[in-house]
Amino acid sequence: MKAISVKNLTYSYDEHHIAIDDISFDIMQGSYVSIIGPNGSGKSTLAKLIDGLISSNKGEIKIFDTTLDRKNVNKLRQRIGIVFQNPDNQFISSTVEDDIAFGLENQNVDPALMKDIVLEYAKKVKMSDYLDKEPSNLSGGQKQRVAIAGVLALNRDIIIFDEATSMLDPKGREDIRNLIKQLRKSNPNLTMLSITHDIEEAYLSDYVIILNKGKIVKQGNHDEIFSNLDELKSLGFETPFFATIKEKLQKRGYDLKNINNIEELINKLCQLM
Amino acid sequence: MDSISFGRYVNYDSFIHRLDARNKILLLIALMIMIFMPFSTWSTSLIFSLLYFIILMILMGVSHCSFKSFFKGILSMWFLLLFLIIMFIFIPNPSLSSVPLYTFNESYTIYWDGIYQAAYIFLRLILMMSLTLILTSTTKPLDLTYALEWYMYPLNIINFPSHTIAMMISIALRFIPTILDEAKRIMKAQESRGVDFSRGGLFKKVKAIISLIIPLFVSAFDRSQQLSDAMEARGYDPNSKRSRYRKLKFHLKDLISALIILPIVAFIMYLSIAQNDLDIIYTLFKVEVGF
Amino acid sequence: MPIDVTNLTYIYFKKTPFQADALKGVNFHIDDNDFVAFIGATGSGKSTIIQHLNGLLTPSDGTVKVDEFLLTNNKKKNKNIGKLRKHVGVVFQFPEYQLFEETVEEDVAFGPKNFNISKEEALIKAHKALLDVGLNESYFLRSPFELSGGEKRRVAIAGILALEPDILVLDEPTAGLDNEGRDVIMSLFEKIHLEQHKTIILVSHDMDLVNKYAKKVFVVDDGKIVAYGKPKDIFLSYLGHGDLEIPQIYAFCRLLKEKGIDLDVNKIENIDDLIDQIDERIQIKNG
Numbered sequence: 001m002k003a004i005s006v007k008n009l010t011y012s013y014d015e016h017h018i019a020i021d022d023i024s025f026d027i028m029q030g031s032y033v034s035i036i037g038p039n040g041s042g043k044s045t046l047a048k049l050i051d052g053l054i055s056s057n058k059g060e061i062k063i064f065d066t067t068l069d070r071k072n073v074n075k076l077r078q079r080i081g082i083v084f085q086n087p088d089n090q091f092i093s094s095t096v097e098d099d100i101a102f103g104l105e106n107q108n109v110d111p112a113l114m115k116d117i118v119l120e121y122a123k124k125v126k127m128s129d130y131l132d133k134e135p136s137n138l139s140g141g142q143k144q145r146v147a148i149a150g151v152l153a154l155n156r157d158i159i160i161f162d163e164a165t166s167m168l169d170p171k172g173r174e175d176i177r178n179l180i181k182q183l184r185k186s187n188p189n190l191t192m193l194s195i196t197h198d199i200e201e202a203y204l205s206d207y208v209i210i211l212n213k214g215k216i217v218k219q220g221n222h223d224e225i226f227s228n229l230d231e232l233k234s235l236g237f238e239t240p241f242f243a244t245i246k247e248k249l250q251k252r253g254y255d256l257k258n259i260n261n262i263e264e265l266i267n268k269l270c271q272l273m
Numbered sequence: 274m275d276s277i278s279f280g281r282y283v284n285y286d287s288f289i290h291r292l293d294a295r296n297k298i299l300l301l302i303a304l305m306i307m308i309f310m311p312f313s314t315w316s317t318s319l320i321f322s323l324l325y326f327i328i329l330m331i332l333m334g335v336s337h338c339s340f341k342s343f344f345k346g347i348l349s350m351w352f353l354l355l356f357l358i359i360m361f362i363f364i365p366n367p368s369l370s371s372v373p374l375y376t377f378n379e380s381y382t383i384y385w386d387g388i389y390q391a392a393y394i395f396l397r398l399i400l401m402m403s404l405t406l407i408l409t410s411t412t413k414p415l416d417l418t419y420a421l422e423w424y425m426y427p428l429n430i431i432n433f434p435s436h437t438i439a440m441m442i443s444i445a446l447r448f449i450p451t452i453l454d455e456a457k458r459i460m461k462a463q464e465s466r467g468v469d470f471s472r473g474g475l476f477k478k479v480k481a482i483i484s485l486i487i488p489l490f491v492s493a494f495d496r497s498q499q500l501s502d503a504m505e506a507r508g509y510d511p512n513s514k515r516s517r518y519r520k521l522k523f524h525l526k527d528l529i530s531a532l533i534i535l536p537i538v539a540f541i542m543y544l545s546i547a548q549n550d551l552d553i554i555y556t557l558f559k560v561e562v563g564f
Numbered sequence: 565m566p567i568d569v570t571n572l573t574y575i576y577f578k579k580t581p582f583q584a585d586a587l588k589g590v591n592f593h594i595d596d597n598d599f600v601a602f603i604g605a606t607g608s609g610k611s612t613i614i615q616h617l618n619g620l621l622t623p624s625d626g627t628v629k630v631d632e633f634l635l636t637n638n639k640k641k642n643k644n645i646g647k648l649r650k651h652v653g654v655v656f657q658f659p660e661y662q663l664f665e666e667t668v669e670e671d672v673a674f675g676p677k678n679f680n681i682s683k684e685e686a687l688i689k690a691h692k693a694l695l696d697v698g699l700n701e702s703y704f705l706r707s708p709f710e711l712s713g714g715e716k717r718r719v720a721i722a723g724i725l726a727l728e729p730d731i732l733v734l735d736e737p738t739a740g741l742d743n744e745g746r747d748v749i750m751s752l753f754e755k756i757h758l759e760q761h762k763t764i765i766l767v768s769h770d771m772d773l774v775n776k777y778a779k780k781v782f783v784v785d786d787g788k789i790v791a792y793g794k795p796k797d798i799f800l801s802y803l804g805h806g807d808l809e810i811p812q813i814y815a816f817c818r819l820l821k822e823k824g825i826d827l828d829v830n831k832i833e834n835i836d837d838l839i840d841q842i843d844e845r846i847q848i849k850n851g
Contacts, residue, residue, distance in 0.1 A: 101518035467678030
């Protein structure tokens with residue numbers, strides 16, 4: 001089933017500046033898709049369009065086969081959660097637990113049940129030791145984890161990560177990547193859409209859409225994108241570290257077909273050496 | 274730096290911390306009224322105020338308030354103190370019953386009443402400060418907001434947006450530290466560009482402040498846009514029914530504390546209003562002070 | 565301008581319940597015309613150190629000496645701070661948030677004007693700085709608020725460059741930028757370093773950047789400098805213990821080392837060297 005289907009989508013802020021230019025793609029339920037592109041390529045605009053925070057000039061967006069329009073935007077939005085870029089500006093309440101509960105309060109969840117739900121999702125993002133902490137005492141990565149818990153607690157079908165790691169330090173970034181990996185295992189039906197310029201994060205996804213100046217330059221599944229590193233480079237991207245090493249070793253004649261991550265590669269090399 | 278620590282919530286588990294925020298607001302207002310109830314003579318008022326002072330100091334101790342930051346707070350009001358002294362001591366008191374303390378040059382008299390009055394008003398100010406300090410340092414800001422919203426609830430009948438106002442207060446409380454940090458950061462950045470926030474003529478000072486205020490506003494607008502996106506994305510709608518994660522609970526200890534404090538306040542109000550000529554020193558010691 | 569920092573100690577919120585030691589006796593020396601980097605985890609004290617270099621913070625103890633400027637815990641004696649700030653330019657993280665003037669050129673000229681330089685001269689310096697950061701005449705009269713994020717950052721950097729500082733301090737200059745923006749900014753600083761012979765002090769979490777550009781690295785941990793040296797030497801010395809973020813190639817070597825495979829890391833400069841060694845090892849084993 002298609003979770004998100006975008007057809008001929010166009011959006012411009014003003015006459016001169018077309019942010020999204022005739023874009024089409026499909027995202028299947030349960031998949032993890034990355035949209036990559038340089039700053040100003042239109043990635044964030046796309047995220048806002050999908051969540052109905054802004055509405056398009058042309059084309060259509062379908063969320064689970066329902067076309068997004070002004071009337072049903074509030075209903076459809078209940079199937080989508082967004083984790084935004086700036087960790088501070090999406091921390092709404094004064095403490096971790098209150099912030100995770102914020103969305104639940106909006107859904108009028110029974111207060112008697114809320115405490116358990118908050119604790120469950122705080123545990124899921126490894127923030128259960130920080131329930132009464134205020135945002136000023138948390139790192140950027142921790143705040144983003146709280147935001148993710150807040151979205152997960154709402155049981156949304158789709159999560160959009162809108163540059164969620166771009167303001168974090170490497171440690172915070174790695175924490176979020178690990179959390180995404182873990183979510184893929186624990187929530188197989190959850191559709192994740194990550195808008196990012198971190199190529200290492202994009203490497204985790206099963207489908208990649210490359211955006212530049214509002215247009216799709218290339219899209220394809222993980223192997224199609226990352227088996228041709230030269231092309232990725234020519235489009236102005238760094239190549240993921242693991243993919244680079246793997247490709248170079250393969251060129252020397254090593255069979256690494258079933259090696260999919262760095263741990264497996266290290267183990268394989270240990271056997272060989 | 275010191276101003277940040279004054280009145281900030283301090284996480285302890287005292288009796289007062291555990292009281293319901295609504296109850297604490299109610300008692301705070303009652304005690305404030307009590308503090309402001311006047312008595313017929315300055316001496317009686319002063320004695321009552323001293324009594325309140327001792328009680329509040331004990332309450333501050335019980336609730337782990339920082340005495341240090343309290344006294345620093347008082348010291349920072351030195352200007353006000355000076356003003357009061359000048360106001361009440363040196364401005365002639367026309368009341369006939371006033372007792373002269375000292376007369377300069379046969380023409381200018383300082384009265385005991387002026388000194389009483391200055392001391393009394395200053396003491397009342399300190400009492401107000403310590404009351405507020407007890408409230409804010411034992412109550413989470415969020416609980417305070419909820420309590421305020423609860424009190425504003427009846428106003429909904431006249432379409433008063435009590436929820437919106439409470440949400441505004443809680444977001445303001447949440448973002449004050451963030452924006453203070455931001456302001457410090459921008460100040461440092463502008464100082465690195467040669468701005469001096471402490472010295473310079475009027476024109477330079479105005480320019481310095483502009484270089485702080487504009488970036489602060491730009492980023493605050495950015496923040497508010499992003500925050501409203503984030504709230505909307507998590508399904509916030511001010512007009513629909515929301516449940517509450519944090520429940521304010523009225524416990525037995527709230528009832529007991531209210532049952533102790535409210536009658537005392539009522540009694541003192543009665544003394545103040547009905548016993549207009551109460552002179553505590555006269556009543557207790559049968560001594561006439563004041564010749 | 566050489567920098568000498570001796571026994572620098574800094575205590576946040578001194579004499580309050582929130583008192584915390586940010587720096588605990590920091591010593592270092594930076595030569596004239598050097599390119600150094602301070603690295604370490606968030607909250608280790610890197611930012612606190614660099615804020616002492618232009619007198620934004622006053623030492624609680626110890627001294628900071630930049631050329632003839634001396635900063636001590638005696639605030640009254642640190643009179644020359646104003647002048648020092650002309651010589652040490654600090655570019656803060658996300659500097660685009662300090663823009664406030666109506667036009668790009670005026671914003672860049674704001675710094676020089678604060679140092680009593682005439683308006684005309686300040687504008688000349690501003691134009692030069694803007695061209696240095698790759699923004700041509702067409703930007704001069706635009707509003708800084710209508711530019712893209714990357715352009716705003718370049719304007720903010722020009723605002724510091726226009727002061728013509730001898731020492732340029734950069735706090736996470738590439739944070740939040742994409743790949744291309746990062747390269748543009750960093751090659752700009754390298755050019756300034758090489759052509760104008762300015763000392764560059766970089767604070768960054770991006771170890772690949774540090775490895776590529778810095779000549780010397782100071783590792784800050786818990787308010788102290790725990791190691792310093794050439795980037796590669798530092799990263800290699802941290803192969804054995806995993807508490808410092810290191811460039812990806814060395815992190816890979818670190819993982820291999822944990823499994824008991826010791827590569828000749830001194831000979832590894834890039835991915836190809838790494839591949840060569842792995843290949844060689846496997847060939848030897850297979851005879």
